[in-house]
Amino acid sequence: MDGNGVMISFINLSKTFSDDRHIVKAIDGFSLDIRQGEIVCLLGPSGCGKTTVLRIIAGLESKSGGSVKVRDESVSSAGSDRGLVFQEFSLFPWRTVRKNIEFGLEIKMMPVEERHEVSSKLIELVGLAGFENAHPEKLSGGMKQRVGIARALANDPAVLLMDEPFGSLDAQTRNLMQRELLRIWSATGKTILFVTHSVDEAVFLADRIVVMTARPGSVKEIISISIPRPRDRTSSEFISVRGEVLSVLEMEFEKTLARELSGD
Amino acid sequence: MEKKTTLLISIVIAAAVVVATAGVALYLTPDDDDSVKYVVVSPTLMGGWLQGGDGSAYIAWEPFVSSATVGGYGTVLSWSNEIMPNHPCCVVVLSNEFASTTEGSELSLRFLKAHVESTEWILDALADKDSVEYQLLVNMSVAFTLRDADVVENALEHVKFGWEMDTEFRSALDQFTDMYIDAGIVEEETVGDRGYGNVTDFISSYVNGTYLDELGSVTESPAILNPDDPIRLGYLAGDIHQLAQYVAANGSVVGGTMSVFEKYGLNVVAATGAPYANGGSEMDAFVAGHVDIGYLGAPPAILKKLNVDADTTIIAQVNSEGSAIVIATGSQISSLADLSGKIVATPGESSIQHLLLKIALNEQGLKLVKA
């Protein structure tokens, strides 16, 4: 790790998708540094490539140009130093809560007792005590995502990557889970890169919000949020920051809309 | 963990069920002592089966006996006449529906006349091996059975051609019927259900000698009596026992262009599906209404008469004897008793050969059981 505590750095990242007929430039010239322990939210119109950025850093997608470094090391494939939390939970249905959480540890061949210790702590941390032996099918959406977070944390990754993790939850559960995430974050001090399309969520969670341009995606503007936590959604400060973020975003929405109407 | 255990337990239970079933089945399987095992093999395949070493012997009719002895790979352990002298074999079966009309009855009588005359001709030819007729007979047998002349000549020696139906014939059929009942192939009640008092009653009603008695009245006919409505004849493929119908249909026999059938004014054609693979399927063809008159073994004629009420009558004999138990040449087996514990091929549980094998083994105190 270098002196100024940069955990993740993107330099001029680009990504091109192509099939037989089309070449689509999804990301172009995306540069960003994320400091250790920071919560950064990626915000942008749909199709701007924010999820692609996340998948590239997770190692699930290859980049077409530029560089991505985590702790100064180039990312080339998926690894346990970057935990990913999925929008659709992606829990293993045939594994119990405990077994899901222990998946990464099993692969590391951690001894059973040690594994058990780690998973017990995480179960406690994410508030799933009593559900250790339940299968995912029996859990609510919020609980499923608690398992998803605990599973990603089990490997003790340097960064936690979250791909619209609360996108499929109802509004109330969503707010609860946001508070829970902040609690877990303050307990673990993880660096979190959080993809969302909800301005409200971004303002509530982030230290910095990165607004992306419409396709091809790049950084349009970075907005630092200094409102002290816990943040009150009804405070004037919160509302004014939200307004600021929205106005930046709206320009990009209009671009997307114009492009869609022109049939491109 | 608990669920893992239940899964394991259920697998163990399933395995236990399989093992237990195996145990019961093994317990139920009869032991090898005093029994001979049989498998059913088509006679055409028996030679290869014996040479393949899958079993020790087979019982079949000619020419499947001579093809083994002439071919050098088989030796006769016992001829069927040693098991049961003069045992009936093939018979002429008549469809009652066909015979129910005056014309049908007349045609049946004429057909029988041709059968008897052809059989007599065969017997004469066999009596003098240097005669032209004998050579003609051999040639016809080769053409009918598609086998070599030396096989056919050998086979002809062991077949006893004849048309008469005496009391010995009838009592043999009684015995076959009784054996079917003992084996459970025919249920005892069936005899009563079909309207017969007992087995003897059944046979004496099924075997009808009146046609043979009236043959004296049949005269040659200058013209074909049924040009548009031929007699549909059933017979088995390549069965040398049934040579008489081949002789009767063959123009060269009577020394002209006319066949024996034509001499008596008959138009005869092969029935739909003929030649049949075995007597059972020929009887099924009778039931289906495809056959008017047919040559086949007496046992399937009895079986189908009782079990599916085939509306037929036995009106003459075709041949007797002519089957044998064949063992591999050079085999250690020298008597029927040596077959104990061995595997023997038969043409099928309802065949006369199967019944004869059973009789032979029972005399030795051996049982015949399915391998």
Next chain:
Amino acid sequence: MSAQYTVLKRFGRFAKSRRLQLSAAIISVSVFVILWHVFAWLLRCWDWSLQEYVPFPVDVFTVLVDSFVNEVPGMDLSMGVMAFASFKRVVIGFTLALVVAFPLGLLMASFRFVNYLGDPIIEMFRPIPPVAWIPVFLVMLSFFWGPVAIVFLGAFFPILLNVMFGVKRTDQTLIDAAKTLGARRIDIFTKVVIPSTAPYLMTGVKVGLGISWMCIVAAEMLPVLGGGVGNALWVSAMEFSRFDVTFACMIVIGLMSILTTGLAEQVERRLYRWMGME
């Protein structure tokens, strides 16, 4: 106390649904048997020659019981021995098919090169009905392994194709999740692909079992060592014209098929419960 109550309630519900299921089964079977009886009776009223081939149900059940207690008429073996002989062939042939088809299906669906190698051969042999091999296998492999080989072929393709389908249907996000948790290719294969293929495997197993029983009946129509229900069925009809025995054999085949399918369903249910996928 409450746990006990829950268990009782659950059992009560189970018993109730079972009772309903059982009564429905009894009703439908009874109606079928009555219709069968009426049909056989009508044939006799009209005195059709077809009547010889349609025995009364009571005759069939009598001969069925008798063939277990004594022996199958004319065949010197009890129906129990016959049934076990067929059962043994089905179990051996099916197990061999499972042992070969499951790993092969996993390999073919996972490795493109193996798929390219196997696909032409499988596509060539798959459309050939297993029973088409009867003449070849019975001569080649003789009376025991011949029918086993035909059962093998019958069960092989449903299992193989279902497993391949299952592998291809593995949820990509689960594979992604495993990757981000540090899984290597082998971990993904054993811990993600194989478990998520289990339901498809069970479908293949059930279909394969059904086809196995169809195959054994056909394969045993030619002579077999140690008897077999298929053989008894064939001989009783073609040799003996004892159609009551033929129908009894059909019932035995049906019952054994129900037994094996029921076993497979039990295994499936337990597997699902164990895997939390009820």
